[in-house]
Amino acid sequence: MQSFQGTPLPTKRRRRGWVTATGGITALLTMAALFVHWNTNFLGEQEFCDGIVSSTEMSSVLDGAGRISTVSSLGKVTPAFACRVERTSRFLGKESTEIHISTGVHEPDFPFQTRVWKDPSAMSFFSNGTTGAVSGERGWVLLPEVCWTKVGTTQLAQVLPRSGEVTTLDAVIENGTVDRQALAKMLAAAAHRIAERAGCGVGGPVETPRLQPVKTAPTTAGAVCGLPGFTLPRKALIDGEATLGTEQTSGRASDTWACGMHLSGSAQAVIWFSTTSDPRLVGPALLGDKNFRDIADGAGKVNRSRSTAALTCGAEKVFFSMRWSDEYSDATRDDVIQVSRAMFQGFIDSAGKRHGCPAVKLASS
Incomplete structure (x- = not known):
């Protein structure tokens, strides 16, 4: 009678195959766990x-x-x-x-x-x-x-x-x-x-902010930034370098508002105009700025070096701001000071009407 000494071998092969399969599954599970850890917040910081x-x-x-x-x-x-x-x-x-x-x-x-x-x-x-x-x-x-x-x-x-x-x-x-x-x-x-x-909280629930939209439109001569009567000084625009293009506006006139004039031309210049009547911004910290000077008729204060002003308009204080890019300064060259003063005066004249502000005349120097 013959003896088959090799009969246990299939059982060993099955065991090795099971171990190999288990190792493969473990590796896959490890990789899956690492993928979850790397690409999700599962069990992450709270x-x-x-x-x-x-x-x-x-x-x-x-x-x-x-x-x-x-x-x-x-x-x-x-x-x-x-x-x-x-x-x-x-x-x-x-x-x-x-x-x-x-x-x-x-x-x-x-x-x-x-x-x-x-x-x-x-x-x-x-x-x-x-x-x-x-x-x-x-x-x-x-x-x-x-x-x-x-x-x-x-x-x-x-x-x-x-x-x-x-x-x-x-x-x-x-x-x-x-x-x-x-x-x-x-x-x-x-x-x-x-x-x-x-220890300086004001109490009450946290209110989710409502956001004002940002809008873009072509600039209209005679109503720059949507302000009726606002016209840029003649020397403010330079043919081929800085001419009327598009404007971007955000906010609302009754609160905080800003407009960015993106001028057409090789200079790629931008001029920004802003107003706010938010008392948190137009408060003692701003009005106490030592660089502000009283306007002659007592209607408010002006800081000519920064092209900013704060006017008393009825029951509220309104802040006016103008700023431009370095590219605009380079384009206007020697006329930048004269142009900026005329442009800021025109801006206050037009934007001030939206708030019922008194007419003011800024000093020429």
Whole structure:
């Protein structure tokens, strides 16, 4: 009788096959788990910026596939803070997007006169409750005035505003754009938490900001920026370099409004005009600016070096601002001072009528 010593071999092969299959399944499960970890927020951070921003709010802003995580955070022991948060992914072909959120200290006319905020006419201003504005790349919210002596900006330590400066919560997006409404909602809620944590909150629920639309249209001679009677001085336009083109407007005249004139021609110049009657912006910090000079008839104050003015118009104070790009200064050359004075006077004359402001004559020097 023959003996078959090889009969156990099939059982060993099955065992090795089972082990190989199990190893393959484990590898697939591991890769799947890593893919979920790299490209979703499953079991991710529940809050950001030391509790100032919730996971839900951050996910709404940094929307899309990817993992949201903290890059850095400063200010755990002071009301002022700065943090960086990024959304990254792998194997999806998406570039990382980062948001930098921080408390900031600014001069009160910063939304209209500083290069940091670039183009006020591209910002969607808030029209209810909170004072602020957002675009797809950046945003700001003004903290309550009672917070300006308690919350500042953070470096190695907190730096509080000086007299005449204000405190804001700022956000800047790097390498991408975000939904404006989501950014506005997050900033309003975060500013509320900062104020409460600093003991300067004003109470009440956080109201979701309503955003004013941004509109673009051709510029009409004799009604620049939609202001009837507003005509640019003759020397303000240069054939072939800077002529009437298109204008972008944001906000509403009864609150905060901005217009950006994008001139046609080789200079690619831009001129910005802005007004606001928001008492949070046209308040003691602005009106106490030592660079403002009284207008002769007592109707308000003017700062000629910055092309800004604040007029008393009935029961409200109205702030007027004009600014232009370096390309416009280069195009107008030696006439820039004369042109700017005439243009600012014409702007106040026309825009002031919308607010019932008195007619004023700005000094020629």
